[in-house]
Amino acid sequence: MLYPSRALVIIPTYNERENLCHLVPAIFAVDPRLHILVIDDASPDRTAEAVCEMQKEGCDTKLFLLSRPGKMGLGSAYIQGFKWGLERKYDFLIQMDADxxxxxxxxxxxxxxxxxxxxxxxxxxIAGGGTVNWGIWRKLISRSAGIYSRLVLRSGFADFTGGFNGWSDEVLEAIRPEMLRSDGYSFQIELKYRADRLGFTHAEFPIVFTERRSGKSKMSFAIALEACWRVWQFRFKHRNGPRKF
Ligand SMILES: Nc1nc2c(ncn2[C@@H]2O[C@H](COP(=O)(O)OP(=O)(O)O)[C@@H](O)[C@H]2O)c(=O)[nH]1
Ligand SMILES: [Mg+2]
Structure with missing residues (x-):
């Protein structure tokens, strides 16, 4: 693909009003051609209203909002966001946290x-990447989840669980994200594994992940635990070779 002509940044939000108000202009400053889709799950801090205000302030042609009635999880937000973007013919769809x-x-x-x-x-x-402001437990869980997934799935991703990824429309059309049932860590692992098994090419580039400046993380032990058994499911579900399932 040439430099994406229609790229969409998808940002799921739950109580991210403050963060989002600063993040949206920062994204447009990187490249004014980018479009943003916020998927908000009825955040009590009225994140959705903040998006509507920004739209009124002049970015209604490139900032969009999907409001859902309640907290339904990160995976399902991305599935809906990918579908929304593919229907509107975006050619590169990016996952990004609001915090x-x-x-x-x-x-x-x-x-x-x-x-x-x-x-x-x-x-x-990978060299040049890292995490900032993470406690020892968070580091340990993330590292272990990555190593465990690599071993079980016999796959080479250095960062299996990360959530800052970009997908060409072709990959997402082939993956059919609406077929995925997992959430959290598992969702990120399954997307990558599935795309790789389908024979698509990828690059990993270093990022420094900085723990949120404000608000609370929704990461939980249960999400990490889900990943432990899910990877076995992925291994068998996607065991067929490239482009066969
Ligand atoms: N729409 C939606 N967004 C969510 C949900 N859970 C988390 N998020 C968003 O997903 C992103 C990552 O969540 P976060 O709690 O920071 O996870 P962590 O970075 O792994 O600790 C943030 O932008 C959250 O606001 C959810 O249930 N629904
Ligand atoms: Mg976070």
Whole structure:
């Protein structure tokens, strides 16, 4: 693909009003051609209203909002976002957190890599990448989940669980994300594994993940635990070779 002509940044939100108000202009500053889709799950802090206000302030042609009636999870938000983007013919769809853990400046590199690869993975675990403000437990869980997934799935992603990734429309059409049932860590693992098994090319590039500046993480032990048994499910579900399932 040439430099994506229609790229969409998809941002699921739950109580991210403050973060989002600063993040949206920062993303447009990286490349004014980018479009943004916020998927909000009825955040009590009225994140959705903040998006409507920004739309009224002049970005209604490139900032969009999907409001859902209640908290339905990160995986299902992305599935809905991918579907929304594919229906509107975006050619590169990016997953990004609202809490500044993912640096908007890294979008430029991701978009450049989209020229050469079918999907692009922001990676904390290659040279130049890392995490900031994580406690020992969080580090341990993330590292272990990555190593465990690599072993079970016999796959080479350095950062299997990360959530800052970009996908060409072709990859997502082939994956059919609406068929995925997992959430959290498992969702990120399954997307990458499935795309790789389908024979699509990818690049990992280093990112520094900074723990949220404000608000609370929704990451839980249960989400990590889900990933432990899910990877076995993925291994058998997607065991057929490239483009066969
Ligand atoms: N729409 C939606 N967004 C969510 C949900 N859970 C988390 N998010 C968003 O997903 C992103 C990552 O969540 P976060 O709690 O920061 O997870 P962590 O970075 O892994 O600790 C943030 O933008 C959250 O607001 C959810 O149930 N629905
Ligand atoms: Mg976060």
């Amino acid at each position: 500044w853990s993912h640096n908007p400046g890294d979008l430029a590199r991701m978009l450049r890599l989209a020229n050469e690869y079918d999907f692009v993975v922001g990676s904390r675990y």
